[in-house]
Amino acid sequence: MFKELFSTDIVYCKGVGPKLAEVLKKEWDVNTKMDMLYKFPFRYVDRSKFYKIKDIASEDAYIQIIGQITEFRTVGEGQGKRLMATFTDGENSIDLVWFRNFNYFHYKINTPYILFGKPSVFNHQYNFAHPDLEELKEGVTPTAKGLQPEYNTTEKMKKVGLNSKKIRSIIKQMMPDVQNGIPETLGHDMLQKYHLLNLTQSILNIHFPKDTQTLKLAQERLKFEELFYIQLDILHRAKLQSSTTKGYLMPIVGKMFHYFYEHALPFALTNAQKRVIKEIQADLKSGKQMNRLLQGDVGSGKTLVALMSALLAIDNGFQTCIMAPTEILANQHYETISNLLKDMPLQVVLLTGSTTAKQRKVIHENLQNGEANIIIGTHALIEDNVQFANLGFVVIDEQHRFGVSQRAKLWSKNINPPHILVMTATPIPRTLAMTVYGDLDVSIIDELPPNRKPVYTLHYSTSQRQDINKFIVQQVELGRQIYIVYPLIKENEKLDLADLENGYQYIVEQFPKYRVSIVHGQMHPKMKDAEMKDFIEGKTQIMVATTVIEVGVNVPNASVMIIENAERFGLSQLHQLRGRVGRGAEQSFCILVTRQELSKDTRKRMDIMVSTNDGFRIAETDLLLRGPGAIDGTLQSGLPFDLKIASLAQDGQILDVAKEAATWVLEQDLNLSQPNHAVYKQQLAKLKRTTRDWSEIS
Ligand code: ADP
Numbered sequence: 233m234f235k236e237l238f239s240t241d242i243v244y245c246k247g248v249g250p251k252l253a254e255v256l257k258k259e260w261d262v263n264t265k266m267d268m269l270y271k272f273p274f275r276y277v278d279r280s281k282f283y284k285i286k287d288i289a290s291e292d293a294y295i296q297i298i299g300q301i302t303e304f305r306t307v308g309e310g311q312g313k314r315l316m317a318t319f320t321d322g323e324n325s326i327d328l329v330w331f332r333n334f335n336y337f338h339y340k341i342n343t344p345y346i347l348f349g350k351p352s353v354f355n356h357q358y359n360f361a362h363p364d365l366e367e368l369k370e371g372v373t374p375t376a377k378g379l380q381p382e383y384n385t386t387e388k389m390k391k392v393g394l395n396s397k398k399i400r401s402i403i404k405q406m407m408p409d410v411q412n413g414i415p416e417t418l419g420h421d422m423l424q425k426y427h428l429l430n431l432t433q434s435i436l437n438i439h440f441p442k443d444t445q446t447l448k449l450a451q452e453r454l455k456f457e458e459l460f461y462i463q464l465d466i467l468h469r470a471k472l473q474s475s476t477t478k479g480y481l482m483p484i485v486g487k488m489f490h491y492f493y494e495h496a497l498p499f500a501l502t503n504a505q506k507r508v509i510k511e512i513q514a515d516l517k518s519g520k521q522m523n524r525l526l527q528g529d530v531g532s533g534k535t536l537v538a539l540m541s542a543l544l545a546i547d548n549g550f551q552t553c554i555m556a557p558t559e560i561l562a563n564q565h566y567e568t569i570s571n572l573l574k575d576m577p578l579q580v581v582l583l584t585g586s587t588t589a590k591q592r593k594v595i596h597e598n599l600q601n602g603e604a605n606i607i608i609g610t611h612a613l614i615e616d617n618v619q620f621a622n623l624g625f626v627v628i629d630e631q632h633r634f635g636v637s638q639r640a641k642l643w644s645k646n647i648n649p650p651h652i653l654v655m656t657a658t659p660i661p662r663t664l665a666m667t668v669y670g671d672l673d674v675s676i677i678d679e680l681p682p683n684r685k686p687v688y689t690l691h692y693s694t695s696q697r698q699d700i701n702k703f704i705v706q707q708v709e710l711g712r713q714i715y716i717v718y719p720l721i722k723e724n725e726k727l728d729l730a731d732l733e734n735g736y737q738y739i740v741e742q743f744p745k746y747r748v749s750i751v752h753g754q755m756h757p758k759m760k761d762a763e764m765k766d767f768i769e770g771k772t773q774i775m776v777a778t779t780v781i782e783v784g785v786n787v788p789n790a791s792v793m794i795i796e797n798a799e800r801f802g803l804s805q806l807h808q809l810r811g812r813v814g815r816g817a818e819q820s821f822c823i824l825v826t827r828q829e830l831s832k833d834t835r836k837r838m839d840i841m842v843s844t845n846d847g848f849r850i851a852e853t854d855l856l857l858r859g860p861g862a863i864d865g866t867l868q869s870g871l872p873f874d875l876k877i878a879s880l881a882q883d884g885q886i887l888d889v890a891k892e893a894a895t896w897v898l899e900q901d902l903n904l905s906q907p908n909h910a911v912y913k914q915q916l917a918k919l920k921r922t923t924r925d926w927s928e929i930s
């Protein structure tokens with residue numbers, strides 16, 4: 233009975249008992265038999281045929297061989313002590329090796345076994361480390377077994393005997409119950425429309441696949457289901473939200489926008505900029521509140537898009553607020569924007585921590601009486617008791633530096649929530665954006681302004697220090713400025729700071745002729761700004777810094793970015809840092825400095841940095857190598873939900889279909905109140921998620 237599967241405590245499962253049940257609950261959050269069935273294998277091993285030793289040709293796959301052990305011997309001393317055996321299939325022989333636990337050894341010589349394991353190469357020869365050996369009973373012909381599931385269990389589980397084999401046997405004996413049928417979690421019309429395997433067959437085959445084709449169908453169905461419910465949840469909330477929240481109507485493209493476009497714009501917009509402005513314009517006249525994420529690589533011209541959107545709001549009688557994560561950035565935005573608008577009858581004001589009380593008073597007044605049209609600032613903008621005459625549009629630059637509660641305050645600044653444009657230079661892979669920011673509309677600037685020379689990236693090891701130094705001299709003599717960046721990773725701040733200070737010392741000694749700035753997060757903000765300013769104004773030639781310079785700063789004359797200990801940075805971060813250069817007319821360079829010996833993954837990361845400037849490709853690779861937490865600062869602690877089987881790096885196509893399916897359901901029935909949609913409502917309620925609710929923060 234399927235009811236039994238849902239309600240039976242795992243403790244009553246044959247072969248489990250109180251002790252194992254407790255560990256299963258603690259380690260895997262498995263309480264019922266059904267929970268257990270949703271613990272999927274992490275891989276399958278092919279036991280469908282028998283190999284001969286002479287046919288072993290790679291270290292890639294698990295294989296099985298029939299043969300016998302002819303002798304045992306112990307090799308080495310102390311830590312290096314190990315047990316070796318010679319195993320023969322009658323024609324050839326191969327070494328088996330065990331590194332631990334061989335005191336209790338129970339395998340016998342000259343007895344037929346099925347050996348099962350993954351070959352590895354040692355001293356230019358194949359061997360097997362810790363293979364599985366299964367005795368072949370006399371008179372029994374060995375049969376090939378097909379695909380066998382393997383489960384990833386934790387150390388604590390293994391300690392009490394809950395290894396892959398044990399899990400397999402627990403699940404195996406639940407299969408007859410499953411065979412009787414378990415209730416569907418997707419509608420029948422859905423199964424038909426998307427040609428999905430039913431749940432019963434999927435659960436049976438995900439654990440004990442009939443064959444590889446059926447396994448694939450089972451995987452697809454379960455991945456689809458997982459992604460479908462995430463999409464349904466996000467879209468359901470977003471649609472409910474937009475059906476109840478009013479947005480300010482801004483239908484006019486008026487004087488300010490036109491004047492700017494025709495007379496003040498210093499260059500032609502790129503096609504991507506034009507497209508995004510049109511997307512925003514369409515939102516503004518829709519009557520719905522806009523929540524839009526604008527992604528564009530560093531230097532792609534997001535500021536201009538923000539400004540031109542602000543002009544649209546102004547043309548419709550609204551004020552705009554632009555928030556930047558740092559004071560330096562707010563200052564830069566203020567200068568850029570005031571300069572672009574200098575011939576227009578508009579008031580642009582700046583509000584940061586350094587604004588004096590006197591200035592502040594005037595600004596507050598002008599915001600309240602509506603004379604100020606655009607206000608640019610930092611956190612001070614929201615933390616202050618700032619009141620607007622009619623705030624209608626908010627731009628948040630580099631969103632991941634802003635806290636959730638800070639953004640929430642914005643909502644209270646006017647009767648209706650303002651339109652929100654969140655801008656980020658961190659390319660977020662499409663699949664991640666769809667699942668994490670699924671309720672935000674996404675615009676992408678995928679084109680740099682013309683005549684940009686791509687940054688040239690090189691990878692050096694610390695042993696090539698002399699070459700790097702020569703290069704620094706050569707570039708400074710050409711009149712360029714140089715960044716040298718050290719990692720600052722919270723876990724070991726002291727050590728990182730020491731690295732930075734030693735680095736600074738070294739640079740000062742190596743280049744006595746040049747002036748060197750230093751910036752890090754633990755400096756007093758005033759000191760930091762002064763050092764930064766010296767560099768921006770070209771008074772210093774070299775800037776030694778931690779990643780505090782990562783966000784947005786624009787120094788066009790700085791054309792060399794040297795990243796020390798580059799192996800300790802994630803790809804997205806390296807890409808962000810590289811974006812600090814390449815902003816002027818000169819050829820720019822990024823030099824990644826690492827130690828000589830690198831792991832395979834690290835080498836891959838350096839190689840991709842050297843080979844491409846495409847932020848999206850880099851982010852996709854980061855997603856693949858390090859998972860979703862690597863991409864976006866706000867996701868350090870991982871996704872707001874667990875994925876059991878689907879992968880955001882690999883299942884983009886299934887995700888697209890899942891999104892389409894969720895939209896299909898909601899278009900028929902936004903409240904999920906039709907009887908045939910009861911199953912969706914039920915499953916949604918079960919989703920244990922702590923999604924960041926964008927409807928509340930932006
Ligand atoms: P980001 O997207 O990193 O914020 P910015 O808005 O700071 O980029 O723009 C980077 C530089 O490119 C600025 O100096 C800006 O004036 C310039 N720029 C922006 N749009 C264009 C364009 N269409 N043509 C030429 N230069 C542009």
Ligand code: MG
Nearest residue numbers: 534535629784
């Ligand atoms: Mg910017």
